[in-house]
Amino acid sequence: xxxxxxxxxxxxxxxxxxxxxxxxxxxxxxxxxxxxxxxxxxxxxxxxxxxxxxxxxxxxxxxxxxxxxxxxxxxxxxxxxxxxxxxxxxxxxxxxxxxxxxxxxxxxxxxxxxxxxxxxxxxxxxxxxxxxxxxxxxxxxxxxxxxxxxxxxxxxxxxxxxxxxxxxxxxxxxxxxxxxxxxxxxxxxxxxxxxxxxxxxxxxxxxxxxxxxxxxxxxxxxxxxxxxxxxxxxxxxxxxxxxxxxxxxxxxxxxxxxxxxxxxxxxxxxxxxxxxxxxxxxxxxxxxxxxxxxxxxxxxxxx
Numbered sequence: 040x041x042x043x044x045x046x047x048x049x050x051x052x053x054x055x056x057x058x059x060x061x062x063x064x065x066x067x068x069x070x071x072x073x074x075x076x077x078x079x080x081x082x083x084x085x086x087x088x089x090x091x092x093x094x095x096x097x098x099x100x101x102x103x104x105x106x107x108x109x110x111x112x113x114x115x116x117x118x119x120x121x122x123x124x125x126x127x128x129x130x131x132x133x134x135x136x137x138x139x140x141x142x143x144x145x146x147x148x149x150x151x152x153x154x155x156x157x158x159x160x161x162x163x164x165x166x167x168x169x170x171x172x173x174x175x176x177x178x179x180x181x182x183x184x185x186x187x188x189x190x191x192x193x194x195x196x197x198x199x200x201x202x203x204x205x206x207x208x209x210x211x212x213x214x215x216x217x218x219x220x221x222x223x224x225x226x227x228x229x230x231x232x233x234x235x236x237x238x239x240x241x242x243x244x245x246x247x248x249x250x251x252x253x254x255x256x257x258x259x260x261x262x263x264x265x266x267x268x269x270x271x272x273x274x275x276x277x278x279x280x281x282x283x284x285x286x287x288x289x290x291x292x293x294x295x296x297x298x299x300x301x302x303x304x305x306x307x308x309x310x311x312x313x314x315x316x317x318x319x320x321x322x323x324x325x326x327x328x329x330x331x332x333x334x335x336x337x338x339x340x341x342x
Contacts (some may be wrong), residue, residue, distance in 0.1 A: 060279025255334030
């Protein structure tokens with residue numbers, strides 16, 4: 040396929056970002072902060088803004104003398120540092136391009152993006168598993184739903200609002216217990232477990248449960264700038280799905296030719312970090328408290 044790289048490179052980068060996102064499992068459960076071509080010169084620290092809060096004050100409806108009270112709006116920030124440049128580069132010989140590659144997206148881009156997605160998933164799993172385990176919640180494999188009820192109560196006590204989306208990532212043993220549990224002790228009729236969307240992951244310990252709200256963790260991704268010397272390249276950020284709740288992802292794709300070895304190169308990369316975030320709790324008095332690990336509960340059921 041002699042014209043394998045003669046695609047619109049922006050379209051190639053968009054397809055790459057969508058393909059990476061399509062392979063997300065755990066990463067699709069957490070919040071994300073993505074961008075392409077971020078402003079240079081600001082360093083590798085990304086600041087996630089916590090919205091300000093302001094109290095509502097009250098006065099008598101016939102009050103003509105009491106001065107109004109003015110309050111300031113002060114936003115807080117949570118810093119996440121980008122430290123990992125995730126990439127892979129495929130070398131394609133003249134024989135590959137001329138005789139072997141029939142579908143660039145399937146045969147070249149797909150394996151590259153699958154590898155990026157796997158690395159991101161590993162980062163998410165490591166971060167989830169680093170949540171301090173609670174010793175206050177018990178587990179019985181015959182009645183696993185009771186543990187989710189207890190986790191729900193802990194999250195509410197920490198300040199998680201009743202309208203927050205609840206998700207849980209579980210290991211294979213726990214998922215099996217949920218499937219085999221008696222009626223009313225496993226999955227509910229709506230497919231959830233006590234309000235939690237449950238996702239199985241083999242990247243977690245088989246007996247682990249991590250119950251959380253999406254904003255308890257974040258995936259920060261930035262598409263690196265395209266070097267001036269690159270023949271064809273694009274940095275892009277795009278939604279990875281069609282629904283309103285779909286996450287976005289960013290990546291850079293560079294296609295060029297190495298005359299020294301007479302081969303084409305396909306480089307896919309992204310700056311990425313996954314971090315646990317404190318739970319922002321609006322105390323409704325003008326203050327927002329940041330509660331460490333307040334949005335996540337980890338239970339080691341085998342302990």
